[in-house]
Amino acid sequence: MTDDTKDFAPSRRQFLSGAAAAGAGAVAGTAASAAGPDPLITEKQPWAQELGAGVDETPYGLPIKYESDVVRRNVEWLTADPISSINFTPIHALDGTITPQGCAFERHHSGAIELRKEDYRLMINGLVDKPLIFTYDDLERFPRENHVYFCECAANTGMEWAGAQLNGAQFTHGMVHNMEYTGVTLRTLLEEAGLDTAGDLKDKWVYVEGADASSNGRSIPMEKALDDCLVAFKANGEALRMEHGYPVRLVVPGWEGNMWVKWLRRIEVTDHAVESREETSKYTDTLEDGTSRKWTWAMDAKSVITSPSPQMPIKHGKGPLVITGLAWTGRGAITRVDVSKDGGKTWETARLAKPGEKMALTRFYLDTTWDGEEMLLQSRAMDDTGYVQPTKAQLREVRGENSIYHNNCIQTWWVNKDGEAENVEVS
Amino acid sequence: MTDDTKDFAPSRRQFLSGAAAAGAGAVAGTAASAAGPDPLITEKQPWAQELGAGVDETPYGLPIKYESDVVRRNVEWLTADPISSINFTPIHALDGTITPQGCAFERHHSGAIELRKEDYRLMINGLVDKPLIFTYDDLERFPRENHVYFCECAANTGMEWAGAQLNGAQFTHGMVHNMEYTGVTLRTLLEEAGLDTAGDLKDKWVYVEGADASSNGRSIPMEKALDDCLVAFKANGEALRMEHGYPVRLVVPGWEGNMWVKWLRRIEVTDHAVESREETSKYTDTLEDGTSRKWTWAMDAKSVITSPSPQMPIKHGKGPLVITGLAWTGRGAITRVDVSKDGGKTWETARLAKPGEKMALTRFYLDTTWDGEEMLLQSRAMDDTGYVQPTKAQLREVRGENSIYHNNCIQTWWVNKDGEAENVEVS
Known part of the structure; x- marks a missing residue:
């Protein structure tokens, strides 16, 4: 696989050009007529007219072909060769907490x-x-x-x-x-x-x-x-x-x-x-x-919004929106995650799918309504030691800018009016 | 895939012929000399002398080739064709509780x-x-x-x-x-x-x-x-x-x-x-x-020993032995699993890897010592409604022998002195 990130940087909007907001209504779902003919029986969505695959066809299965973009990807220019290198879990497209082995990052x-x-x-x-x-x-x-x-x-x-x-x-x-x-x-x-x-x-x-x-x-x-x-x-x-x-x-x-x-x-x-x-x-x-x-072993509390995000633009226009992401800490369990839509000025507490578990990913959701305006999305994790995930400025203040490892700062996605998202830095 | 169960029935021992007990000592591990040359550097187990696979080679990974027998299998003679049919999860070879989608049974x-x-x-x-x-x-x-x-x-x-x-x-x-x-x-x-x-x-x-x-x-x-x-x-x-x-x-x-x-x-x-x-x-x-x-919707409490079992013979001879299996109930959570080595005459309470969770598989372990003698292995699940998994005789008493569905009776594996196991019925 060649450099799959070339579409993501530096001309990031190109990637999103096909994903214009669809302008759906505020309420999801299309009204159907219960009395009329079954509206599902259309050219677009017929009952299956043919038999499908048998149970002898895939002793060990793979994802369906329509999900072929949900894969590990490496970034060619990050390392000198792919043998001593890294690839990345497609966390933007996953939900829940378990990572399938097949798409779990490799180093x-x-x-x-x-x-x-x-x-x-x-x-x-x-x-x-x-x-x-x-x-x-x-x-x-x-x-x-x-x-x-x-x-x-x-x-x-x-x-x-x-x-x-x-x-x-x-x-x-x-x-x-x-x-x-x-x-x-x-x-x-x-x-x-x-x-x-x-x-x-x-x-x-x-x-x-x-x-x-x-x-x-x-x-x-x-x-x-x-x-x-x-x-x-x-x-x-x-x-x-x-x-x-x-x-x-x-x-x-x-x-x-x-x-x-x-x-x-x-x-x-x-x-x-x-x-x-x-x-x-x-x-x-x-x-x-x-x-x-040295001996900076533990991974400090951290979180990221996985959707919306640059690879997961909002395609449905304003109205109901699920903001979701992952939080984790190497020092215990996640106790709370807050989400900001305005770059950290105001915060709302997200819903944890389950109480945080020790040294495990925690899924969070903010069930909200999008007004169609720009957002600066951030998430901020807290753990049971009382630690609060720092901003990038706070982290730089303590650690400078020479580091490679242990960057657990708050991440910002700028979401524009079309629902497209971009990695940005806020001061 | 053709009928992969033909080796398992009716001449079951054939399958196990290559798996004679290896006669290991009572304590696992081989004594090494800490002072002498590194005993790992042998012809059999050298350090890797060559580079391995890079991170660009498998965007979505599959199990290693050595695990190619850990797959879903169907049984040709069970159904008229493989389109309206079933295959089976290789539960004998799995551990923990999560089932990967790739080998989770299909119906x-x-x-x-x-x-x-x-x-x-x-x-x-x-x-x-x-x-x-x-x-x-x-x-x-x-x-x-x-x-x-x-x-x-x-x-x-x-x-x-x-x-x-x-x-x-x-x-x-x-x-x-x-x-x-x-x-x-x-x-x-x-x-x-x-x-x-x-x-x-x-x-x-x-x-x-x-x-x-x-x-x-x-x-x-x-x-x-x-x-x-x-x-x-x-x-x-x-x-x-x-x-x-x-x-x-x-x-x-x-x-x-x-x-x-x-x-x-x-x-x-x-x-x-x-x-x-x-x-x-x-x-x-x-x-x-x-x-x-009719309307027999809930799956009653049930359990099975996954190892040792016919596909997982004991290969190490007498001494320390881990007996493990799965338990579940559609009516709440598993609270306890007992294991018998003598066909239900005496029972030992197994260790649950985690407290039972509602409507989820529970992994149990019995860390024991095998004396090298025959065993009639059984497991018996209990759930938080107070229900106890029945014997096959108890189930037949209530349900007769005309049923196909909802068989949650206690399963028996006969383990012989060579560690080979067979599906048997005890009266």
């Missing part, structure tokens, strides 16, 4: 590898009494848990440090997915290897690495390793897809996706952080004064 | 049809003040909800009335799936059409039908229609797949799948049940005395 450092279950081995070594090598079948013999967690790349929204850049929620915020994982707790496996989890674990770490050529090694403090990390082998009920680490990946709830090591190969218990490439030259945040923050 | 009455969103219309007519026709875009303007619900075909486990028949949880219990739906409540749309939901709705019904050639019309009492039914357009975050009713299906939580009309086309408010083909000659339960139960 690889040396490409997605094919690893057979039969060849899979996981070693736990280092400061443990009983170093072990587990086969895949071994892992299936330990008690399992199920949890829905979001995974967000630390670089999500990273381009926006420089101002409004990519046009579309998929590209500004699509390095996030949310799946139901099944796996064994890392605590269980560390205990099996003889780690005394009741002993003195101060200053202890685990160093985790993958079987891919990059190895993508990361240090995780023992407190987190024993808290909620999962050695996972299923996502959304089925085996992990190749691109999500088949057969086994680490799940580090609420923490940056780079630590969720795929094709998990080795876990070493150490008495120090390794300070690997991926936690020194990368995945640190350089501040205004030239110093860098 | 069609005249095949799965392709219907474009642009051509989609939903009519609400009959006893309403303001008959309406909605476009797809209209539906998106009403407030949405998200809910995870199971959908079970009334015929699930139906073959088992005649004794142990199909060999494999996929075939005995795989007409069930569990997804996160996004949609508008049916109540909202009925109110938009002017139904006075505060008025006298005694003896009122809705009659719902699909746009496929079969129309598959069903009557639903108004109380249920206004309670929790959803007019849904997303499942697991993305658009419904063609085979699940794209672009819009009805969701009738806890009630038999036949009522979850796909390609939803019309909803008529009536003062009587239509008594259509699908609720008279089909989807009724003939009792021992020749009379038939």
